[in-house]
Amino acid sequence: MEYKDGKYWHECGFDLCGCEFYGRLNQIYCSPACKQAHNNRKTSKVNQAANGADLKIKKAIRIIMGLFKPDRDGKFVIHQVQLASLAFPFDLPTITVKDDRYNGKMFGFGSFCFYQQDGNFIFYKI
Numbered sequence: 001m002e003y004k005d006g007k008y009w010h011e012c013g014f015d016l017c018g019c020e021f022y023g024r025l026n027q028i029y030c031s032p033a034c035k036q037a038h039n040n041r042k043t044s045k046v047n048q049a050a051n052g053a054d055l056k057i058k059k060a061i062r063i064i065m066g067l068f069k070p071d072r073d074g075k076f077v078i079h080q081v082q083l084a085s086l087a088f089p090f091d092l093p094t095i096t097v098k099d100d101r102y103n104g105k106m107f108g109f110g111s112f113c114f115y116q117q118d119g120n121f122i123f124y125k126i
């Protein structure tokens with residue numbers, strides 16, 4: 001490895017920079033800005049792979065939180081047309097929830113779960 005004035009030759013580890021610099025033996029990036037930029041790019045790859053999943057869940061939670069008025073059984077019924085008019089993200093990722101309040105499978109997201117019946121969506125708090 002090339003060595004000059006007590007420093008080592010490197011190529012910046014941030015692929016969009018790639019500049020050559022002299023620095024400590026274990027230094028990977030030419031500057032803190034490149035280190036930060038590299039980490040941000042990694043994060044954005046994760047966001048791309050997530051394909052907006054977290055955003056859809058947050059959007060669904062925001063919509064339901066604003067509407068949720070449970071009856072005496074803790075149930076909140078809303079028609080799918082009304083949900084659609086609020087741009088509810090029907091393709092949000094959900095988990096399967098088994099719950100005594102409904103004798104079937106429910107779909108969970110955040111602190112809510114729901115099932116569908118006759119064009120209605122029936123929501124419960126988990």
Ligand SMILES: [Zn+2]
Pocket residue numbers: 012013014017018019029030031034
């Ligand atoms: Zn750099």
